[in-house]
Amino acid sequence: MFTAGIPTAPARAPGRAALGVGLLIAVVLLALGWLTRPAAPPAPDAQAAPRLAPMLRHMALLGAAPRPIATAANAAARAYIVGQLRGIGLAPQVQTATVQKSSIRKWGGTHVTLGVVHNIVVHLPGSAPDRLRRPALLIAAHYDSGTLTPGAALGNRGVAPVAALIETARALHTGQAHLNDIVLLFADGEDVGALGASGFVQQHPLARRIGLVLKFDGTGGAGPLVLADASGAGSQVLRGWAAATPGMPGSALTARLYRLLPDMPRTGPLADIDAPALLFANTGRRAAAERPDPVLLAQLGDSMLRLAQQFGNVPLARGARQPHAWFTLPVLGQVRHPAILSxxxxxxxxxxxxxxxxxxxxxxxxxxxxxxxxxxxxxxxxxxxxxxxxxxxxxxxxxxxxxxxxxxxxxxxxxxxxxxxxxxxxxxxxxxxxxxxxxxxxxxxxxxxxxxxxxxxxxxxxxxxxxxxxxxxxxxxxxxxxxxxxxxxxxxxxxxxxxxxxxxxxxxxxxxxxxxxxxxxxxxxxxxxxxxxxxxxxxxxxxxxxxxxxxxxxxxxxxxxxxRTQAMQATLAEHPARAPEGLVYFKDMNSWRAYWLLRDERQGRPLDRWTRELFPNLTKPEVQVDVFGWNSPRQWLAIAPREDAIAYPEAFMLKNPRLARPGQRPALRQVEFTLRSKNRAPHIEMWAAGTKPQRSTLNGRQLTARESAWSLSLYGMQDRLLRFTLDAPADDILAVVVEERMPGLPVHLLPPGGPHRLAGTGMTVSSDVLRFY
Incomplete structure (x- = not known):
């Protein structure tokens, strides 16, 4: 018998069995050979080389410093992009919008984010006679960055797509005409919750004309460009992607896997447009001091232009399609079918x-x-x-x-x-x-x-x-x-x-x-x-x-x-710690002191000699109960000189009733206070302690409408006068913590001999607490 439970033909000669085993091994090895061969990225187009030099120049200028929302570096980056687009002959518009979004914290409570964003929008009209009735193509990138991004890392997240998008705009403007309208979006506020994309989707009139979204992002300055997500994309869109960028990796499964990464880009609010959305990202890991990868940049610029030309000349249709399975097989290429087939x-x-x-x-x-x-x-x-x-x-x-x-x-x-x-x-x-x-x-x-x-x-x-x-x-x-x-x-x-x-x-x-x-x-x-x-x-x-x-x-x-282990240990011994990009200068009004803070993000690794000078009295990070309470994380802390040029938050209590309104159930009191940042801080973080407010407003705008743990992030308020009201239980003590967060450090207070990369990194925080008894 051949094996238990399986009928078999009469026994054959041993040579026939050996031939069968050889045939099985050959088929399996052939399949494994296809699968284990090194994946080569698609070769860039011959026209990509002339665009590489200007893209590298854009990256060098834009990535020289962090560009957080509402900062001077952010405004300088915006001015540079607008100047480059106008130099091409385009007419970019800056969309200024106030965006509010709410999210539920993992540990409970409502967090409200409110920010003023400045998006750069370019409209490239198509040549089709019926272009106004045809859905438009949207190509999006973001030009902001995180607060603590190393200033010398030219591979900052967002820099390469912005550089490629500028040169794609040049190629589309000077090249062959395209049938569909094409909209280019340089979004702001991506790193703080995709506020710029939300502002475009909710408030810009062109958002209602979009038939396909192409978003480009990345996690570093290296790694292959992949199709990381295809939200609402059907067979026509996936077929167009495969035709424009043959060989680019991506599948429905990898899109699901990439969502597990904490720092992987997301389609975000652009998926709320009633149209398919493709997200392209490189998957290289972030590094402290990256150099721009010409291979990635050439691939990015070439892929972006090919996709723009492909979808700029085919009919687009609004509306998301049913979920599709899409993957690539050897010889057959891309395979796609409706998910219902599964x-x-x-x-x-x-x-x-x-x-x-x-x-x-x-x-x-x-x-x-x-x-x-x-x-x-x-x-x-x-x-x-x-x-x-x-x-x-x-x-x-x-x-x-x-x-x-x-x-x-x-x-x-x-x-x-x-x-x-x-x-x-x-x-x-x-x-x-x-x-x-x-x-x-x-x-x-x-x-x-x-x-x-x-x-x-x-x-x-x-x-x-x-x-x-x-x-x-x-x-x-x-x-x-x-x-x-x-x-x-x-x-x-x-x-x-x-x-x-x-x-x-x-x-x-x-x-x-x-x-x-x-x-x-x-x-x-x-x-x-x-x-x-x-x-x-x-x-x-x-x-x-x-x-x-x-x-x-x-x-x-x-x-x-x-x-390898000894080499890694030797490397750690030679460089026991990176430059303290997470260093914080914390000025606290409650204690009337200033502190140097550094989170324990090195998992017990020792400090280097220069950082040790900031924390001479600590041997390990500790929970600072007297300053931040029992629930604060372990961190390095030391007393710092107080810099009077950094102002405390200007907060005034306007109303603090001791009793609730007669007959009100539940018994609530409405407290009112104002806040102004003399530091013109780009980021203000606030949260309530002691109780859970049931309702809150800012300058008449409703923030929350039900009982919940309350926290708030404000961006781009500068020195505006902010008037808050909070409805809280009458018998509870309410404390509102205010932190004005500004990128950079008072460098003149630091000990000499610091890392060169420290300029432009770190954070300065000015804090105060309002207590309503």
């Missing part, structure tokens, strides 16, 4: 699974016992795998910090050998068909969960599951040996084609951030498809190979690893 594949897999159980049960002399053993045996194996991985979580966390990934690969190979070996042991107890069907049953359950949570990514499991069950069904009739090997190879190839690239992407994108769970889940699912190997008469060969691989795996991880 439900059909799930139904087909269920029918094949039921048929497989029915056929196996009819041929089994022991009844349903082997099938139950296979089903629950696989469940025990999966549970044991989960427990083993949990016990090894510290080793897995260490593997995420490995730079070359060699140790992680060895760990995966050793685990795969153990898993497949356990499947073969389970086969001796329940039979090959029972173990295979039990494994496929649990994968079918997982498929239903994926369909419910992420239908666009369910293709990853749906196609391989149908292929594996179809191969099992085809083997229910007698066939010659070579045909059986070919059928099993074809049943295994879809899993390899889809899971191996997904596994590689999930590990390379998420592991550097310490997120390894998706890669583990994908690995276990891929190993479940290895149950197809149980249907082969190769138990002894596979067993010997597994034992050999398990024995050699620890040795493969040994060479070079101690050297």
């Amino acid at each position: 439900w059909g594949l799930a139904a087909l897999a269920a029918l094949l699974l039921v048929r497989g159980y029915h056929t196996t049960l009819a041929r089994s002399a022991a009844g349903a016992v082997p099938l139950l053993r296979g089903f629950f045996g696989v469940a025990v194996l999966l549970l044991a795998t989960r427990m083993l991985l949990w016990e090894r979580r510290h080793e897995l966390a260490a593997l995420t910090r490995d730079q070359d990934g060699g140790a992680a690969l060895v760990f995966a190979l050793a685990g795969a050998c153990l898993f497949i070996g356990a499947l073969y042991l389970l086969r001796r107890l329940a039979g090959a068909a029972s173990v295979f069907l039990g494994t496929m049953a649990w994968l079918a359950v997982a498929l239903l969960g994926v369909l419910a949570l992420a239908p666009d990514a369910a293709y990853l499991l749906a196609w391989p599951l149908v292929a594996a069950l179809a191969a099992f069904t085809a083997l229910q009739t007698p066939r010659d040996t070579n045909s059986r090997f070919l059928i099993l190879a074809l049943g295994l190839v879809p899993a390899l084609l889809l899971f191996v690239p997904a596994l590689r992407t999930s590990w390379s994108a998420l592991a550097p951030h310490g997120i390894y769970l998706p890669a583990l889940v994908l690995t276990v699912m891929l190993l479940c498809f290895a149950s197809l190997l149980l249907l082969l008469p190769l138990g002894r060969v596979v067993g010997a190979a597994l034992l050999l691989a398990t024995a050699l795996a620890p040795g493969l991880a040994t060479p070079g690893q101690p050297a």
Whole structure:
């Protein structure tokens, strides 16, 4: 017999079996060869080289200093962009808008963000006679940056897309005419909650004409450009993307995975436009002092122009489309289909699974016992795998910090050998068909969960599951040996084609951030498809190979690893700490003192010699209870000279009634106060302590309308007079904390010999507390 539970043809000569094994190995190796080859980025267009020099110049000028919203550096960047666009011959408009958004904190409470943004909008009219009736194309980037971004890092997030967008505007203006109107958006306030994009979507009249959004962003100055999200995109848009930028990575699954990254760009409010939205981003990690990567910049500029030309000349349609699955296969290129097709594949897999159980049960002399053993045996194996991985979580966390990934690969190979070996042991107890069907049953359950949570990514499991069950069904009739090997190879190839690239992407994108769970889940699912190997008469060969691989795996991880560890330790000893870009000068009105603060973001790493001069009396970061309370984070703190040129927040109580209004239920009192920033602080942070306000307003604008923990972020208020009202319980004490946050430090108060990169970084905070008794 061929294997337990599978009918077979009469025995053939050994040469025929060897030929079948060779055919199976050739097919699998061919698939793995396609999947493990290095991914080469698409070659830039020949016209991209002349645009590279001006893009590098834009990056050098815009990325010379941080550009937080409402700061002088932000205004200088805006003036530079407007000047460049006017020099091209365009007529950019600056949209000034006040934007308010509310969000719910993870620990509860409502946080309100209110800011004044300055978007740069350029309208490029199309040449089509009916262009006013045709939806327009929107290409968006943002020109602001974070507060603590290193000033010398030319690869700041947002700089490269802005540089590319300026040169794309030049190419579109001087090149061939495009049929559709094209709108270019240089958004402000992206780093504080996408306020600029919200202002454009909610208040700009051109937002109602957009038929497709192309947003460009990034996490650093290197790494390949990928399609990171495709919100509401249908087959036509995805087909246009593939035609304009052949070879660019991206899939529905990777889009889901990228959403797990804390610093990965999001489509944000631009997804609220009633139109498809494509998000393009590079996935390189941020560095402290990056240099611009010409390869990335050339690819970015070339891709942006190609996409603009592609979608600027095809009819666009407003309205989001149903979710689509989209991925890339070798030779075939991009594959896309409606996500609802995965439900059909799930139904087909269920029918094949039921048929497989029915056929196996009819041929089994022991009844349903082997099938139950296979089903629950696989469940025990999966549970044991989960427990083993949990016990090894510290080793897995260490593997995420490995730079070359060699140790992680060895760990995966050793685990795969153990898993497949356990499947073969389970086969001796329940039979090959029972173990295979039990494994496929649990994968079918997982498929239903994926369909419910992420239908666009369910293709990853749906196609391989149908292929594996179809191969099992085809083997229910007698066939010659070579045909059986070919059928099993074809049943295994879809899993390899889809899971191996997904596994590689999930590990390379998420592991550097310490997120390894998706890669583990994908690995276990891929190993479940290895149950197809149980249907082969190769138990002894596979067993010997597994034992050999398990024995050699620890040795493969040994060479070079101690050297890498010693090199890393030597590097840390030479440079024990980075320059303190998170240094804060904190001026507190309550204690009438000033402090140097530094958060413990180095996880116990020692300070360098210069930073040690700021904190001479501390050996480790501590919770500063007397200054910030018990719930404050661990941080370095030292008394600093008080700089009188930095003013305290100018706050005045206007109304503080002791009693509630007669007959009011619940009993509330309305307190009122004003606030003005003499420092013209670009960012003011406020929060309430002691009670939960039920309603609040700012200059007559309603901020909150229900009881909740209250916090507020203000941007771009400068020295405006701000009038607040808060309705709070009459019997509670209310304290309102005010912090004026300004980028930069009083450098003249710092000890000499500081890092050159310190200029323009750090933060100055002026604080006060209003108490209403």
